[in-house]
Amino acid sequence: MTYFKELRLNRRAFMGGVMGASILGITPALGAATPAGAHAVAFTGSGAVAVGDVFLISEDGGASWRQGTRPDRKPVALTTHPERPNRLIVALEGGGVAVSYNQGEPLVPGGRGLPATEIAALATAARLPDTLYAAIPGDGLWRSEDAGENWEFVMDRPFIAGEERDVLSLASVDLASGMGGIWLYGGSTAGLQRVPDCFCRWQDVQPEHALDALLEGAKAPDMVPLPAGEPVWALVSSPAAPNRLWAALPSGIWASIDAGLIWSKANSLGAAALASDPTNPDTLVAAAEGRLLHSRDAGLSWTASTIL
Amino acid sequence: MSKTHPAKGSEERKAACLLAAATLAVASASGAAAGSPAEVTFLGAPSSAETIAAGEVLYAEHCAACHGENREGQPDWRRRLDTGRMPAPPQDGSGHSFTHSDAHLFAMTKSGIEAVVPGYESDMPAFGDILEDGEIIAILSFVKANWPEAKRIFQAGLPGMDTGMSGQ
Numbered sequence: 001m002t003y004f005k006e007l008r009l010n011r012r013a014f015m016g017g018v019m020g021a022s023i024l025g026i027t028p029a030l031g032a033a034t035p036a037g038a039h040a041v042a043f044t045g046s047g048a049v050a051v052g053d054v055f056l057i058s059e060d061g062g063a064s065w066r067q068g069t070r071p072d073r074k075p076v077a078l079t080t081h082p083e084r085p086n087r088l089i090v091a092l093e094g095g096g097v098a099v100s101y102n103q104g105e106p107l108v109p110g111g112r113g114l115p116a117t118e119i120a121a122l123a124t125a126a127r128l129p130d131t132l133y134a135a136i137p138g139d140g141l142w143r144s145e146d147a148g149e150n151w152e153f154v155m156d157r158p159f160i161a162g163e164e165r166d167v168l169s170l171a172s173v174d175l176a177s178g179m180g181g182i183w184l185y186g187g188s189t190a191g192l193q194r195v196p197d198c199f200c201r202w203q204d205v206q207p208e209h210a211l212d213a214l215l216e217g218a219k220a221p222d223m224v225p226l227p228a229g230e231p232v233w234a235l236v237s238s239p240a241a242p243n244r245l246w247a248a249l250p251s252g253i254w255a256s257i258d259a260g261l262i263w264s265k266a267n268s269l270g271a272a273a274l275a276s277d278p279t280n281p282d283t284l285v286a287a288a289e290g291r292l293l294h295s296r297d298a299g300l301s302w303t304a305s306t307i308l
Numbered sequence: 309m310s311k312t313h314p315a316k317g318s319e320e321r322k323a324a325c326l327l328a329a330a331t332l333a334v335a336s337a338s339g340a341a342a343g344s345p346a347e348v349t350f351l352g353a354p355s356s357a358e359t360i361a362a363g364e365v366l367y368a369e370h371c372a373a374c375h376g377e378n379r380e381g382q383p384d385w386r387r388r389l390d391t392g393r394m395p396a397p398p399q400d401g402s403g404h405s406f407t408h409s410d411a412h413l414f415a416m417t418k419s420g421i422e423a424v425v426p427g428y429e430s431d432m433p434a435f436g437d438i439l440e441d442g443e444i445i446a447i448l449s450f451v452k453a454n455w456p457e458a459k460r461i462f463q464a465g466l467p468g469m470d471t472g473m474s475g476q
Binding site: 140153154155156157159162163164176178179181196198200201203204206 | 427462
């Protein structure tokens with residue numbers, strides 16, 4: 001679901017995280033106890049995992065974490081699905097994917113057909129737990145329909161403000177596209193777009209039934225998009241309430257309750273990775289420059305998590 | 309085949325006219341429904357064999373240059389051109405046309421992709437100044453007639469296909 005940026009590339013985010021922590025009153029001692037290097041976070045059937053330089057497991061919604069065994073190759077992105085509770089699918093540093101059906105142990109290599117390039121973002125189709133999507137910088141969007149074993153190219157990158165943009169974050173949003181499937185949202189280096197899962201075209205988020213409203217003479221709904229031009233480092237949709245989205249930008253964590261038509265800034269935390277509890281949309285976890293944090297109020301406030 | 313249009317009105321008025329125009333045109337195009345392939349419909353009305361045959365001729369004249377003589381699309385159609393725009397996709401059922409309702413297919417052909425996806429830039433022109441509504445319907449009927457049956461069944465189940473509305 002998320003892609004981690006190296007610290008040297010994200011000084012703004014780091015500062016944002018520090019400022020956010022200060023604003024929110026995150027206890028420095030707890031923050032200091034949290035190891036750096038969680039590149040991606042996700043909820044599993046029994047809890048949550050954080051991967052990267054570390055491999056941490058939480059069984060209390062991200063409030064506390066214990067050490068697991070990190071794979072030999074560092075995971076850089078991660079995806080899970082509520083219907084595959086112990087399955088982890090990770091993108092590996094340097095390229096490729098691997099699958100574990102036991103919370104990370106063992107990891108079985110997959111990725112036949114993928115170019116030997118590092119994946120920036122992974123997502124699992126909300127309605128099809130064995131259908132995966134991978135975004136590859138400089139290339140485009142790939143799909144696997146067998147839980148990561150075989151892959152095919154399905155779509156080029158979004159075209160925003162006159163340039164192709166790399167996708168940094170993906171979220172399968174369980175809302176009908178009107179084209180027989182649902183939407184795949186992509187957070188790019190320069191903003192958010194979405195594509196129907198028939199992969200006809202990347203497009204800005206538009207009100208549903210826009211054409212119908214036009215025909216009926218109705219006023220189109222108001223829109224408040226994300227700040228223009230900012231990279232979208234992390235993006236999640238709540239499986240329990242797909243209209244609810246969160247996006248992590250350098251300017252902070254932004255939330256939408258209407259599938260991305262209207263966004264509001266939840267706080268100034270500079271998160272590199274986000275995950276939403278599939279059973280409770282108010283429960284989130286985040287990795288924010290050396291910290292793991294959790295929220296129980298849909299991202300408005302955050303508490304530094306404890307590493308056991 | 310070509311026709312003269314009055315000056316274009318606003319996009320809103322244009323879009324608002326699409327469905328009504330299409331409904332009238334499809335009624336005309338399907339007038340000789342007897343003996344037609346009953347499984348092919350457009351906007352809820354059967355497409356006659358004559359309409360489909362006329363659509364084949366019109367497709368060759370207006371569409372094949374980009375979408376291919378055999379509706380195979382442009383090479384490598386999933387990757388952008390240097391211009392940033394997407395190549396013409398296949399129309400033989402291997403692309404994504406069957407994931408669009410009849411109303412959307414008609415609107416995109418008549419007024420361009422932007423009629424359905426505001427702001428979207430495409431190399432496909434709006435054919436509203438070139439083709440009559442009935443001609444557009446004939447082309448789309450021909451295209452649909454040559455999709456694999458499974459794709460026609462999929463498209464028939466899309467939102468709005470029972471009413472002719474867009475469903476998106």
